[in-house]
Amino acid sequence: MSGDEKSLQERHAPASICFGCGPANERGLRIRSFPQGDVVVADWKPEAWHEAFPGMLSGGITGTLLDCHSNWTAAWHLMKQAGLAEPPCCVTAEYAVQLRRPIPSGETVHLEARVVESKEDRAVIESSLVAGGKVCATCRGTFVAVKPGHPAYHRWG
Amino acid sequence: MSGDEKSLQERHAPASICFGCGPANERGLRIRSFPQGDVVVADWKPEAWHEAFPGMLSGGITGTLLDCHSNWTAAWHLMKQAGLAEPPCCVTAEYAVQLRRPIPSGETVHLEARVVESKEDRAVIESSLVAGGKVCATCRGTFVAVKPGHPAYHRWG
Numbered sequence: 001m002s003g004d005e006k007s008l009q010e011r012h013a014p015a016s017i018c019f020g021c022g023p024a025n026e027r028g029l030r031i032r033s034f035p036q037g038d039v040v041v042a043d044w045k046p047e048a049w050h051e052a053f054p055g056m057l058s059g060g061i062t063g064t065l066l067d068c069h070s071n072w073t074a075a076w077h078l079m080k081q082a083g084l085a086e087p088p089c090c091v092t093a094e095y096a097v098q099l100r101r102p103i104p105s106g107e108t109v110h111l112e113a114r115v116v117e118s119k120e121d122r123a124v125i126e127s128s129l130v131a132g133g134k135v136c137a138t139c140r141g142t143f144v145a146v147k148p149g150h151p152a153y154h155r156w157g
Numbered sequence: 158m159s160g161d162e163k164s165l166q167e168r169h170a171p172a173s174i175c176f177g178c179g180p181a182n183e184r185g186l187r188i189r190s191f192p193q194g195d196v197v198v199a200d201w202k203p204e205a206w207h208e209a210f211p212g213m214l215s216g217g218i219t220g221t222l223l224d225c226h227s228n229w230t231a232a233w234h235l236m237k238q239a240g241l242a243e244p245p246c247c248v249t250a251e252y253a254v255q256l257r258r259p260i261p262s263g264e265t266v267h268l269e270a271r272v273v274e275s276k277e278d279r280a281v282i283e284s285s286l287v288a289g290g291k292v293c294a295t296c297r298g299t300f301v302a303v304k305p306g307h308p309a310y311h312r313w314g
Contacts, residue, residue: 001286016210017205017206017207017208017210017211018208018209018210019206019207019209019215019216019217019218020209020215020217025206026206027184027206028206029217032221039244047174049174049182049183049184049185050173050176050224051174051175051176052175052176052177052248052309053173053174053175053308053309054174055308056308056309057222058175058176058177058216058221059177059221059248059249060176060177060186060217060220060221060222060224060225061176061217061221063217063220063221063252063254064215064217064220064221065217067216067217067220068217081179087249091209091216091256091259092216092256093255093256094253094254094255095216095253095254096251096252096253096254097220097251097252097253098250098251099248099249099250099251102248102307102308102309149158149301150259151210151212151213151259152209152210152259
């Protein structure tokens with residue numbers, strides 16, 4: 001995860017404008033996800049406008065981080081599973097977030113995600129957000145590779 | 158829902174800096190929620206930087222809208238239930254979002270939320286996002302009034 005290494009997003013979707021993970025969205029969260037063995041990890045530093053109240057991260061931003069990071073975990077897994085050079089374009093079918101404790105916004109948070117189920121065109125991903133050494137939020141979501149004709153198909157840029 | 162009428166957020170938490178619903182967060186979504194009979198409604202217009210890909214709203218932003226709007230629905234309900242003049246400060250315990258179809262980002266979206274279960278200090282809220290005349294996303298979440306000592310207590314501004 002050095003500054004020189006390209007993230008999944010930078011490598012496979014550099015022109016994406018997604019609010020959560022698009023490298024080309026200057027007002028977005030621009031998470032950078034990196035495979036690390038069986039999991040995918042990311043470190044991300046909140047800014048003041050991402051808070052719910054002073055000092056604590058917004059639950060919506062928390063969900064956005066876990067949703068996008070999990071979506072990339074699914075895309076990376078489906079790419080490997082099918083022996084593709086590029087990940088299929090995936091969209092979120094559903095995600096559920098548990099906010100277990102307040103998330104301090106003054107420090108970098110750590111995301112970690114893993115595949116828990118998968119089929120040919122979809123994966124179920126479990127993920128967590130760790131801050132201050134504690135698991136503050138967890139998420140479980142289902143992510144689906146879209147087919148030609150879906151509005152998202154080949155729109156990752 | 159005229160421009161003159163104050164939203165729940167403007168009435169009860171005008172200094173809140175929450176990313177999703179704080180009137181004082183200039184970079185936030187600034188949703189404006191209004192009780193309407195048994196439900197709470199909001200209309201919200203996306204901007205380009207809220208998209209997942211061109212023309213479609215981000216799933217994380219969608220979850221943020223439904224989370225914050227539902228939280229205010231819970232706070233409003235708990236206020237009425239207890240006969241209070243101001244809503245208790247509520248936080249999200251968990252929320253689950255189903256993204257049923259792509260959400261067009263070029264038009265105003267409509268949020269609607271209702272209480273489906275409640276106790277003295279918490280409520281379960283179901284909500285939906287309608288765009289283009291169709292239910293595009295639904296959400297179910299649990300929202301809890303915090304007590305003195307919680308970092309969020311009396312921090313709505």
